[in-house]
Amino acid sequence: AQSVTQPDIHITVSEGASLELRCNYSYGATPYLFWYVQSPGQGLQLLLKYFSGDTLVQGIKGFEAEFKRSQSSFNLRKPSVHWSDAAEYFCAVGTNAGGTSYGKLTFGQGTILTVHP
Amino acid sequence: ETGVTQTPRHLVMGMTNKKSLKCEQHLGHNAMYWYKQSAKKPLELMFVYNFKEQTENNSVPSRFSPECPNSSHLFLHLHTLQPEDSALYLCASSHGAHRPQYFGPGTRLLVL
Numbered sequence: 563a564q565s566v567t568q569p570d571i572h573i574t575v576s577e578g579a580s581l582e583l584r585c586n587y588s589y590g591a592t593p594y595l596f597w598y599v600q601s602p603g604q605g606l607q608l609l610l611k612y613f614s615g616d617t618l619v620q621g622i623k624g625f626e627a628e629f630k631r632s633q634s635s636f637n638l639r640k641p642s643v644h645w646s647d648a649a650e651y652f653c654a655v656g657t658n659a660g661g662t663s664y665g666k667l668t669f670g671q672g673t674i675l676t677v678h679p
Numbered sequence: 680e681t682g683v684t685q686t687p688r689h690l691v692m693g694m695t696n697k698k699s700l701k702c703e704q705h706l707g708h709n710a711m712y713w714y715k716q717s718a719k720k721p722l723e724l725m726f727v728y729n730f731k732e733q734t735e736n737n738s739v740p741s742r743f744s745p746e747c748p749n750s751s752h753l754f755l756h757l758h759t760l761q762p763e764d765s766a767l768y769l770c771a772s773s774h775g776a777h778r779p780q781y782f783g784p785g786t787r788l789l790v791l
Contacts, residue, residue, distance in 0.1 A: 594777045605683070605769055605782035613777065652722070658776035664710035664729045665776045671720045 704768030
């Protein structure tokens with residue numbers, strides 16, 4: 563069965579500093595990987611996705627993530643954090659539900675990002 | 680209106696009440712999902728509907744009853760809930776396998 567681990571429950575950074583959120587996955591086949599962001603009391607917003615091809619993927623709001631198969635990782639990065647980036651971030655691995663026409667997501671526990679001015 | 684919408688956004692109900700949550704997707708997707716998000720717990724997939732047919736029920740108690748009249752609408756009927764059912768209920772939709780899911784804003788449910 564697939565699983566996703568986000569080792570950091572809570573990260574604090576200063577505004578303008580760089581950010582890296584870690585994500586490790588376990589999945590037997592080619593993974594389909596996603597990062598989502600959730601502001602308090604809101605739904606999840608898709609930041610970026612990796613299906614195949616270039617292992618460095620760009621997303622919205624200046625985020626990027628790098629897929630490293632050898633390390634089973636899909637870490638999220640941003641070169642300069644803004645106060646509005648404070649939120650909870652979820653990494654997810656997508657699977658095809660038994661060859662059907664829909665997929666399922668397995669989420670990590672989430673990482674809460676606090677941004678200090 | 681675009682994306683995935685959910686109503687109501689907030690709901691307070693007693694344990695003997697009956698209420699329904701509504702989700703509507705305007706994306707032309709074929710699959711719709713209900714998730715439960717509780718504090719300090721990972722997202723729990725509750726139900727999946729694909730082309731209006733229920734394909735997954737992850738051991739959800741019968742006090743939660745989903746309904747999918749068409750590919751654009753999804754309901755979650757609630758009755759005789761328990762306080763531990765208080766959570767954020769999220770609806771999502773997707774199109775095809777290996778595609779991202781798009782989420783609604785959620786319904787914050789409080790059971791007294």
